[in-house]
Amino acid sequence: MKVGIMGGTFDPIHYGHLVTAEAARVELQLDEVVFVPTGDPPHKSYAVTEAKHRYLMTVLATLTNPYFSVSRVDMDREGKTYTIDTLRDLRISYGPEVEFYFITGADAILEILTWKNPEELLSACVFIAASRPGHSLERIQEVLGGLYTNNKDRIRLLQVPALAISSTDVRERVATRRPIRYLLPETVAYYIAKTGLYRDDWHTSGPVGHTTVEDPVTD
Ligand code: ATP
Numbered sequence: 001m002k003v004g005i006m007g008g009t010f011d012p013i014h015y016g017h018l019v020t021a022e023a024a025r026v027e028l029q030l031d032e033v034v035f036v037p038t039g040d041p042p043h044k045s046y047a048v049t050e051a052k053h054r055y056l057m058t059v060l061a062t063l064t065n066p067y068f069s070v071s072r073v074d075m076d077r078e079g080k081t082y083t084i085d086t087l088r089d090l091r092i093s094y095g096p097e098v099e100f101y102f103i104t105g106a107d108a109i110l111e112i113l114t115w116k117n118p119e120e121l122l123s124a125c126v127f128i129a130a131s132r133p134g135h136s137l138e139r140i141q142e143v144l145g146g147l148y149t150n151n152k153d154r155i156r157l158l159q160v161p162a163l164a165i166s167s168t169d170v171r172e173r174v175a176t177r178r179p180i181r182y183l184l185p186e187t188v189a190y191y192i193a194k195t196g197l198y199r200d201d202w203h204t205s206g207p208v209g210h211t212t213v214e215d216p217v218t219d
């Protein structure tokens with residue numbers, strides 16, 4: 001069995017994530033793709049949205065794809081999220097036979113493999129480095145050097161339909177009341193609107209409207 005792992009902050013999840021995961025699934029003939037939202041950073045250098053919201057938006061966005069699922073392993077673990085811990089926890093639930101494919105965009109592959117136990121990571125899974133507008137995959141050879149040339153079979157480059165969408169841009173659009181329609185699934189847009197996420201006045205006015213949204217998973 002071949003399982004894709006799509007790690008991310010998903011703050012919020014958007015079509016760039018979904019297109020990348022689906023392209024990897026089809027191209028590498030993965031049996032499923034599990035989305036893994038990161039945990040809450042212990043030292044909040046910037047305000048990442050609470051994990052329960054990011055988890056729910058990821059569930060909403062992946063609902064209609066029977067090959068997609070969402071895992072809580074990273075959000076349920078204390079402390080900072082490291083990919084090596086994600087892989088270890090998923091190995092425990094999936095068993096020893098499964099082959100893991102860790103899916104990343106061009107920006108994230110360089111971060112993960114230049115910072116964290118790269119040799120160990122490369123023996124734990126195959127990396128899929130997907131193209132992403134604004135981030136050149138050509139730098140991979142230059143930045144990773146021998147690590148890349150010696151592990152070419154463990155780092156697969158993947159061209160995905162180019163979508164210049166980022167969560168940062170979505171957050172800024174919401175904060176400045178600009179549209180986010182067609183950048184992410186409608187259900188996620190409704191969730192953002194209903195909870196008041198990313199609105200610059202959120203901390204003073206609270207969630208939009210009179211009702212607070214019940215959290216059916218964690219509350
Ligand atoms: P932020 O702007 O907050 O960093 P983001 O859009 O980069 O958000 P992340 O949650 O940081 O999203 O990314 C999760 C994974 O998805 C990373 O591997 C990232 O490279 C990849 N990714 C995100 N957006 C795209 C995109 N538009 N095309 C291809 N890959 C993407």
Ligand code: MG
Pocket residue numbers: none
């Ligand atoms: Mg990012």
